[in-house]
Amino acid sequence: MKSSYNPASASPKAAEARHRVMFLSVGQSPRTDIIGDMLENLDIPIEALEIGALDGLSQAEIDDLKVRPGETSIVTRLADGSDIVISKPRIAERMAKIAAAFQPNEFDLVVILSTGLFRDFESTCPTVNAQRAMESAVISLAAHGSAVGLIQPLQQQIGELEIPALAPYKISASYAADGDKKLLASALIDLADAEIIVLNSVSFTEADRQMVAKASGKPVVLARRIVASAIRLLLHGTHPVTLPGVSPEFSEKLLRLTPRERQVLSLVAEGLSNKAIARQLGISPKTVEIHRSNVMSKMEVTSSNALIRMVVAAGHP
Known part of the structure; x- marks a missing residue:
């Protein structure tokens, strides 16, 4: 249906x-x-x-x-x-x-x-x-040395949170339902040592993000913004680049990319392998590798993690 x-x-x-x-x-x-x-x-x-x-x-x-x-x-x-x-x-x-x-x-x-x-x-x-995009964003933030605090929608999801790639990093977790100010405030107590807060569900709203940011005084990553950023980058492959609320520096760098390179950028930011990107775009892994190299050069970064951090920052002014 x-x-x-x-x-x-x-x-x-x-x-x-x-x-x-x-x-x-x-x-x-x-x-x-x-x-x-x-x-x-x-x-x-x-x-x-x-x-x-x-x-x-x-x-x-x-x-x-x-x-x-x-x-x-x-x-x-x-x-x-x-x-x-x-x-x-x-x-x-x-x-x-x-x-x-x-x-x-x-x-x-x-x-x-x-x-x-x-x-x-x-x-x-x-x-x-959405999960791959969020997981990639969290790993890139943690790999940069930041202590990341995740807020999950359900209490039982804290124990169920098993992402092997996060094992080496400083990750803590708590829970709160979207719109529940009392539980969100309680979660911030649990995540007092975190340097960045991630609202790890698309159910969380911009109002939730603003409340958590104000109460914690820390950067807060909203799942909806990560997903919207990925959508924007993929669709802008065939549409003029106009990014309201995004820094002029990031927009200027995006203008250097071809439509296909912008699509590859978005899928790289989601943490996909060259083979997975190739399947989605209907091109060869070797072609993806060439596009990926061009993206890194034009965006002036030396690693995928740095590229992902740039995309996350662009979606969270």
Whole structure:
């Protein structure tokens, strides 16, 4: 089942819809609370469509996806606005099948709208995996020597947080629901030693980010901004570069890149390998390697981590 979010209600420019973007969410569509917020800040003409992994299921089928003993969990939202905690591995399999069924060039971009699914999604369309983008951002910040504090939506997710690549770094975690000022304040006490706070779910809003930043006095990374930044870079491969709120220096460097190099930049920032990038863009790994080298040179960085930090900073003025 596909539902279409009408972007014209969010932005006059969106009426010129040019890029077909499919948002694949864990729960039920529509998620206009997330997608509408992203579109308002992207300033790109987009035709936004959405599929929820729980769309079309009966209540019994949804109940059958609830967490069983030994399974990891993920929280998502139903169409009536209520939250439900379901099995992470089983919903990930369901979403993978949906993504794999998309036809080549059916969409200009597919966005996996969840920061809790630790897997790659095979798709013949260029894809933004929110979890991979966030994981890459956290690793790049931690590798730079920063002590990173993660705020997860659920308490049980703290114990379930197993990202092998983060093992060498200074990472701490706490939990809070989006919009819950009391729990967010409590989480900041747990993360007192962190130098950077990451709101590690697309459910967290700009209001949450501002509240945490004000209360902590520390930089706060918002998942929605990371995902929006990835969308912007990929779609700007075929659209003039205008980046509201982004530093002139970063914008100037982006102007040096070809459309394909901007696409490679976004996928590199998501932490993808050359082979994975090649599959998404329909080019050879060797060609990706050449584009990647050009991007590093033009953006004046010497490592992928430095490139990712630059993209994260650009999305978080």
